[in-house]
């Protein structure tokens with residue numbers, strides 16, 4: 001049997017990191033050798049998340065110790081906290097997939113939407129980790145930035161139209177796990193249940209990823225809505241194009257773009273979040289009405305929108321089959 005690559009998950013007590021740990025632990029070509037946490041350090045991961053079945057004790061992050069145990073790391077910290085941890089691991093030679101926003105954007109965009117960058121010297125080496133758009137670059141990368149969950153679904157809905165798109169309205173419905181483990185006044189049960197609310201209506205940071213990844217000059221309106229579900233995300237995208245496209249022409253663009261994509265399913269009816277739950281799949285439906293192309297893309301925000309895609313990226317970085325551990 002080929003030697004498995006030792007991997008650490010940094011921030012394994014959070015929602016994204018916990019699923020990274022489960023996927024790495026169950027992966028036939030990876031060996032999960034360390035999981036880190038802060039307040040939960042000293043506790044077994046499977047005591048905190050029994051359903052993930054990871055029988056390791058969480059430890060505080062010590063980059064030197066991690067470097068002795070792992071050749072690659074999945075980092076699942078919030079933005080700003082991620083960059084110094086990524087730097088420490090890269091300095092010790094580990095390949096890193098970072099789930100946060102810290103390495104998704106060029107410096108100007110990042111500092112416009114977030115804050116001064118904590119490790120700007122690493123931005124140039126980071127590759128945007130959407131395999132459907134950057135597969136070859138990801139293969140050669142040592143640092144990959146996992147895209148945002150909203151951006152993943154929206155970009156998979158929009159990239160085949162990118163060169164023709166003029167005006168794009170992106171309406172996102174997202175589950176509460178997208179906001180992470182810590183409840184806020186907006187995300188605790190009483191606020192979220194029996195409720196749907198738009199948020200960040202005047203500008204959400206994930207629209208910066210669309211701006212960066214889509215062709216110049218596309219006008220983007222991006223509005224997320226929090227809906228009372230745990231995991232799941234639906235991007236409904238309404239697009240004007242030049243020239244105007246028939247349904248058949250629009251679908252042909254998607255068929256060409258996604259032929260052979262292992263995790264993108266072009267389907268002939270609107271997708272439902274329940275059908276992608278606990279999978280790394282994105283289900284996409286394309287149609288037209290009036291002068292707009294309508295594209296709907298459904299993902300599980302913690303899988304294709306976070307941990308699943310991070311493992312897909314790591315597979316590519318390590319020269320493993322892209323779908324390994326994700327079927």
Ligand SMILES: NC(=O)c1ccc[n+]([C@@H]2O[C@H](COP(=O)([O-])OP(=O)(O)OC[C@H]3O[C@@H](n4cnc5c(N)ncnc54)[C@H](OP(=O)(O)O)[C@@H]3O)[C@@H](O)[C@H]2O)c1
Pocket residue numbers: 011012013014015016017036037038039040041076077078079081099100101146147148149177178179180181182301302305306
């Ligand atoms: N949730 C999603 O659907 C999703 C999708 C795509 C990308 N992401 C990104 O993935 C990252 C993790 O998201 P998540 O949803 O897993 O968040 P989360 O549940 O809040 O987990 C983040 C973990 O990071 C640790 N942490 C928090 N603040 C820290 C700090 N200042 N320094 C060091 N560690 C800190 C915490 O560990 P302790 O509990 O041990 O303190 C926490 O468990 C974020 O950058 C997020 O934007 C999330």
